[in-house]
Amino acid sequence: EDQVTQSPEALRLQEGESSSLNCSYTVSGLRGLFWYRQDPGKGPEFLFTLYSAGEEKEKERLKATLTKKESFLHITAPKPEDSATYLCAPPWGKLQFGAGTQVVVTP
Amino acid sequence: EAGVVQSPRYKIIEKKQPVAFWCNPISGHNTLYWYLQNLGQGPELLIRYENEEAVDDSQLPKDRFSAERLKGVDSTLKIQPAELGDSAVYLCASSLGWGGGPANTGELFFGEGSRLTVL
Secondary structure, three states: OOOOEEEEOOEEEOOOOOEEEEEEEOOOHHHHHHHEEEEEOOOOOEEEEOOOOOOOEOOOOOOEEEOEEEEEEEOOOOOOOHHHHEEEEHHHHHHHHOOOEEEEEEE | OOOEEEEEEEEEEEOOOOEEEEOOOOOOOEEEEEEEEOOOOOOOEEEEOOOOEEEEOOOOOOOEEEEEHHOOOOEEEOOOOOOOHHOOOEEEEEEEOOOOOOOOOOOOOOOOOEEEEEE
């Protein structure tokens, strides 16, 4: 059974320290992907939809990329307001979300 | 434009009591989802509606959970009787679905969730 795996589980960054989050499917390849951001006590907020391998999308300091096997969410020069849990999910079937990567950006 | 509205935001009940959650989706969104989210985990789909029809309820524990979406708009999720393990956040989301227009990315719009604590 396919499972969505996100890594790392948690990430602590200094303000301005760029990094990347990973989302992958354990069995079949990725055929599109949603990325969401979730703040504590809130529902997930849509960031991107990636439709096919090779596609990239950007929003402020975030850039999402997609290959046939995995997706990356790059955070460039993060600010404290980028602190959140980042979730991914394929846009089909059970719309099964990964467990998320909790990002904390300190000043 | 109003977002997805859920109520109540918080609910504390004793085990074996019933509880109901209400969701009002974004106007015009035909697809409605109920998710369960445990602490530190991603949302898990419970049921998906296309208009009034439940098209995927395979992960809904039907012995104690029920849901309805009358007239294809608002929806209610009910738990009866509640168990300790039901303590979680219940999220409602809506979407246009794919092919809903040139600007439609298939995205789900989530409400703020209903946090249930079962004592």
